Amino acid sequence: MLSIKNLHASIGDKEILKGINLEIKAGEVHAIMGPNGAGKSTLSAVIAGNENYEVTDGEVILDGDDLAELAPEERAHKGVFLSFQYPVEIPGVSVTNFMRSAINETRKAKGQEEMPANEMLKLIREKSELLEIDRKFLSRSLNEGFSGGEKKRNEIFQMAMLEPKLAILDETDSGLDIDALRIVANGVNKLKSEKNAVVVITHYQRLLDYIVPDFVHVLYNGKIVKSGDASLAHELEDKGYDWIKAEN
């Protein structure tokens, strides 16, 4: 599904990704771990098309399409979803209206009719129940005044609404208490299928107890320095990142 080859990316003069190679197939869950500053968030931003980063070499291919040519919204229309580490507050736009725009714009891009209002309401009800989100919450301005946990839950709610092919969860566990973590993980697990893939970017092993990865990659200094199965996450938790740093 996703094929990343020799990806180099920089911000300004500073090279952050220094040759990433990664293959992700439908139905798989990948975890990307690593110390602060390793380039984890940069990788997710580059896949999603954030223009602050410049891709200097290599390629990212999603189901045969070279993503380099596509604007962020076009990548979204192809099924790329990024759960933000710091979701943006947009005062004046309610969660519901935002979702309605996002879904209908995606449908428009695919040449489909707008989703009928009753269908939209049904979908919103169904997905908000999955994430245990209070209905009142949906009429509030997007992320404005939301707690850290509410913001993250709202990200996964949006993921549930949009049903992406490739979901990247960037530090979704940060700022979550144990209950919220369980709700978010449960939501992600229910959305998982043989047709989509999930990339979990995290600093800690904690979230991976709930969303069990098929593969774990360790990112350090802009490169993937180690890959393995779920047990690698536990090893990292025991030994700490100094172990990786010492080896590289």
Next chain:
Amino acid sequence: MELKEKLLSSFMAFEERVDVHSELHDVRTLAIKNFENKGFPTKKEESWKYTSLSAILKNDFTVFPKTENAIQYSDVKKYFLHEIDTYKVVFVDGVFSSHLSSTTHEGVDVCLMSSALNKPKYKMVIDSYFNQIASKDESLTSLNTAFANEGAYINIPKSKVADKPIEIMYFSTGNETALLVQPRNLVIVGENSHVQIIERHQSLNNNPVLTNSVTEIFAQKRAIVDYYKIQNDNLEANLIDNTYVSQKQESHVSVHTFSFGGNLTRNNLNFYHFGERLTSTLNGITIIGDKQHVDHYTLVNHASPNCESFQDYKGIFTDRSTGVFNGKVYVEKEAQKTNAFQKSNNILLSDKATINAKPQLEIFADDVKCSHGCTVGQLDETAMFYMQQRGIPKKEAKALLMYAFSNSVIENIKIPELKQRITTIIANKLGVKIGFDL
């Protein structure tokens, strides 16, 4: 002949036309003398530093239009809030149009200024209110006073709720090559009464128009006045709006100014307090492009204790458009426990657009809460990326952000159909169709 000379020499002819024996003769004479002394304001004056009238004043304006108005309602229906029933006071090239209007004297007076000025039964009201709060010092207001004859006259007696909104509409038809119009509106709202008013100036052609309008609003005890100004005229239209508000205790007056069109627009909005526990609200949305210019010059004069004022002005500027926000809050020594808040938030969408924002607070009382904040920024790039990541294309994301930016003002519109109308105008301005209402 220069416009100033032309106006001075027209004054006598004008007075003869309206009524030389009128008791207003003295008022008019003083006013024209003040205008003669001061002339049109220039950029040398601090209050006109960023707004120049000189190019506009070069037009050879007709001062007394001769036109017979021949507009059909069907041609101009779209400018009215036609979805609902309203009272209408309509003028075409400065002349009252009875067939477009829908006035009343039943319970409330919604009619025209010329009859109020001339009919004996209004004499007491005119003596008490006409030119009582308007500046006698400011030259453009004086110019208007000198030629004041036509406009809307609205008098809501004690304990009355006007049963429908009132639309005051000024059309110009272009039968004259360049037209100067000077509407004069008087609005009196009695104790415990409530009225909603919408004012609009609309040019129907591409000849230059200069409107120098004066509106006096008197809100008695506990009166509620919601006043909406829609400024969405074409690029040859210029508007100088001078509005003076006098408020008594516990009254609520809000003036909402929507500036989307016109070549040059100057809003002089002045609030004066004469009583305690009253509230003044001044809201504005400015969305302009091209070489358009909009200048908001506001004054809130807090003279009594325990009063509140709120100012919220949003501006979005593209192309080479220019904006000015000059907001003055004056808190007199007696005005303890004043709450005065002022915000001017602006987004510049092009390198060539400019905004000059200048808040002025002058506070002579010691127990007050006053704040002001001016911001000038670009669109939030992180928010744009966030929305695009969810599949909303750049153009729509931009529009959505600008809607959201204006929303605090839009949501204060109390007439739902007007709110819808303003939302639609904004969508058109931004060139998008938004699939929902905010």
